[in-house]
Amino acid sequence: MFKSKLRxxxxxxxxxxxxxxxxxxxxxxxxxxxxxxxxxGNIVPIVADYIEQGIEYAESSGSIACVIELDTPGxxxxxxxxxxxxxxxxxxxxxxxxxxxxxxxxxxxTFITVAAHVAAMAPGTSIGAAHPVAMxxxxxxxxxxxxxxxxxxxxxxxxxxxxxxAEQARLAVTESKSFTDSEALEARLIDLQADNLGDLIAKxxxxxxxxxxxxxxx
Numbered sequence: 001m002f003k004s005k006l007r008x009x010x011x012x013x014x015x016x017x018x019x020x021x022x023x024x025x026x027x028x029x030x031x032x033x034x035x036x037x038x039x040x041g042n043i044v045p046i047v048a049d050y051i052e053q054g055i056e057y058a059e060s061s062g063s064i065a066c067v068i069e070l071d072t073p074g075x076x077x078x079x080x081x082x083x084x085x086x087x088x089x090x091x092x093x094x095x096x097x098x099x100x101x102x103x104x105x106x107x108x109x110t111f112i113t114v115a116a117h118v119a120a121m122a123p124g125t126s127i128g129a130a131h132p133v134a135m136x137x138x139x140x141x142x143x144x145x146x147x148x149x150x151x152x153x154x155x156x157x158x159x160x161x162x163x164x165x166a167e168q169a170r171l172a173v174t175e176s177k178s179f180t181d182s183e184a185l186e187a188r189l190i191d192l193q194a195d196n197l198g199d200l201i202a203k204x205x206x207x208x209x210x211x212x213x214x215x216x217x218x
Contacts, residue, residue: 032064034201035092039068043075043108048082058092065093067200068116071100074107077132077147084115084158089212093117097200098125098181098190106130110172115158117209119190120200121181127189128178130155148174164188 035058039047051068058066087094096116098105101124105113110130113119121127132147152173159169165188171177172189184190191207194200210216 033061034065034067035061035063036067036069036197040071040103043072043079043083043112045076045079047075048079051083052086055086055090055092055094059090063092065095065204066090067095067097067197068112069097069099069197070105070109070112071098071103072105072107072109072112074109074130076108077151080108080111083112087112087115087117088158088161090117091211091213091215093204093207093209093211093217095120095200095204097194097197098122098127099194099197101125106178107132110169111155111158114155114162114164114169114189116162117211118192118204118207119162119164120192120194120203121184121190122194122196123181125181126178127181127184128172129176130172131174131176159189164190 035054037051037054039051041047054068055066057063087096094116095118096105096113097120098109098113099122101122103122103125105121105125105127106129108130110127113127130151132144132151152170155169155173156166159166168177168179168187168189172179179187179189181190181193185193192200192203194203208216
């Protein structure tokens with residue numbers, strides 16, 4: 001149902017104070033549509049709101065999926081938690097696609113990617129280095145250890161829920177391990193590699209995912 005010519009309708013572009021570029025679009029793959037969100041920059045509250053509203057729009061508009069094109073060096077823990085929680089309860093399949101080529105899903109981006117119903121990466125991208133740090137200041141050792149333990153348990157839980165490799169996900173947090181797109185696929189942190197958005201849509205066609213309610217959709 002996705003294999004018709006893609007048409008892009010860009011209707012929103014925001015540049016927030018953090019320098020994050022946000023773009024929303026829709027892909028018309030025939031009758032059904034796919035809602036596409038693009039995040040390029042830090043994960044901050046405005047980005048969390050943008051993604052939450054984008055997923056809500058995809059749910060209410062009858063879109064068959066919500067794709068998040070992601071390129072981020074990381075961001076705030078609270079904003080990351082908000083995004084992950086919204087993805088996990090989504091009633092539309094959420095696909096996180098680390099793209100374009102040369103992009104990364106570091107730190108917060110790792111959690112968001114692992115939480116997706118379908119996780120994909122473009123060639124030449126990377127994921128990982130998710131050890132928590134305090135922005136703008138040095139975190140006390142006791143506090144750092146506590147946050148690291150929490151983050152480690154959290155990403156393992158998310159990975160297990162999505163059928164990904166929890167141990168490899170943990171290493172991204174506790175050892176700041178990073179993975180290329182090929183390594184992430186081999187480590188079972190992502191589901192597939194895709195050259196571009198069209199290739200991604202072709203490859204997710206027919207995949208079965210379980211939504212937040214427990215409902216399975218194709």
